[in-house]
Amino acid sequence: MIRFMFEEENGFVKIVKVWNHSENLNVCASVSTGITLSINIIESLDLKENIIYELKEGYFNLEILKNNSSLDKIIRSLIFMLNDLKESYPKQFK
Numbered sequence: 001m002i003r004f005m006f007e008e009e010n011g012f013v014k015i016v017k018v019w020n021h022s023e024n025l026n027v028c029a030s031v032s033t034g035i036t037l038s039i040n041i042i043e044s045l046d047l048k049e050n051i052i053y054e055l056k057e058g059y060f061n062l063e064i065l066k067n068n069s070s071l072d073k074i075i076r077s078l079i080f081m082l083n084d085l086k087e088s089y090p091k092q093f094k
Contacts, residue, residue, distance in 0.1 A: 012067040
C-alpha cells in the first residue's frame, strides 16, 4: 500500500514524503506521474534551488528550503492529487 504524509510550517507545506507501492499499477503510475510532473514544474519555474528531494523506486522525499506562493501551490496540487487517489482507491493507500 502507498503511504504519504506532509508537514506544514507557517502556513506553507514544508515536507512531503511518499513511499511503498500499490498492487494497482494504474495507481502507482498516477502517483509517479504526479510526482514527476510536480518536480518538472518546479524546475521549469527556476524554483529548484528552493527544494531538496530524493526520488527512487518506491520512495519520494521533498523538503522545501525556501517557500513562496507558487511553490506552495505546486506542492498542494500534488497533495490534492494524492488525497483524491486515496479517496478513489482506499485499498491502495494506508
